[in-house]
Amino acid sequence: MPAMETVSNPETSDLDRLLAEASVLAGGDHPCAVLGHKWKHVGGRNCGCPGVAGGCSVPVHECEACGDCDYGDNAEADEIKLECECVAELN
Numbered sequence: 090m091p092a093m094e095t096v097s098n099p100e101t102s103d104l105d106r107l108l109a110e111a112s113v114l115a116g117g118d119h120p121c122a123v124l125g126h127k128w129k130h131v132g133g134r135n136c137g138c139p140g141v142a143g144g145c146s147v148p149v150h151e152c153e154a155c156g157d158c159d160y161g162d163n164a165e166a167d168e169i170k171l172e173c174e175c176v177a178e179l180n
Contacts (some may be wrong), residue, residue, distance in 0.1 A: 119155060126152040134161045136170050145173045 109120035121127075133146035147166035150159045 121152060121155045122178060123131075124154075128156050128159070128163075129153050131158070136166070136173050138173065140177065145169065 105166065109123040113120055128150040130148055131151045132149050134149055136145040136147045138145050147161040147169050149157045149159065150163060
C-alpha cells in the first residue's frame with residue numbers, strides 16, 4: 090500500500106465537502122479521496138529494530154474522518170528509519 094501523504098486542506102469550502110459527501114452517497118469516491126485525510130496521531134510502532142532491545146518508534150496516524158490508518162507508513166516514519174542505526178545495519 091503506498092504511503093498516504095494527503096492531508097486535509099484547511100481552505101476546502103463547505104461546498105466542496107458537501108459535494109464529496111454527495112459523491113460518496115452516489116457510489117463515487119470516498120470523501121478522503123477527494124478532500125484528503127484528516128490525520129491525527131494515535132500512537133507509534135517499532136521502526137523495525139531487531140529483537141526486544143529495539144526501542145525506536147515511528148508515529149502512527151488515523152484519519153478522523155474515515156478511520157483509515159497509515160500503520161506508520163508516512164514521511165515522518167521514513168525520516169526516523171533513515172536515521173535509526175539499528176535499521177541501517179540491517180540494510
